[in-house]
Amino acid sequence: MLLFCFIIVCMNDITKNVKLRFDHNRNKQLLKEKYESKMMFAFEGGMWKASPELIVTLATFDEDTVVLEDMYNNPVSVNRSELLIKTKQHWQEQMNGWLFEFQESSRQR
Secondary structure, eight states, rough: OHHHHHHHHHHHHHHHHHHHHHHHHHHHHHHHHHHHHHHHHEEEEEEEEEHHHHHHHHHHHSSSSEEEOTTTTTTEEEEHHHHHHHHHHHHHHHHHHHHHHHHHHHHHH
């Protein structure tokens, strides 16, 4: 009988631990999706997604004005340096928010 009670307690602990991990992973995925959608912003008639790829692309060019494809596959003529500044600021703001919320949710585990 004692062994049976021990097995039940262990199974309950394992089930509780698995559920906590599943909830944490689900919350982590929801948080990622939330901040991925916040990476989008409008600039000079186009919709852009702040990303390392866009930052590197903009940093690669030397010209003041470049034509790039926005999120909706439309060619848009933009001021490269202004879009680079806006993209970097937007990226960092959203990443800081994501990091803060991620750390808060990790502490609650």
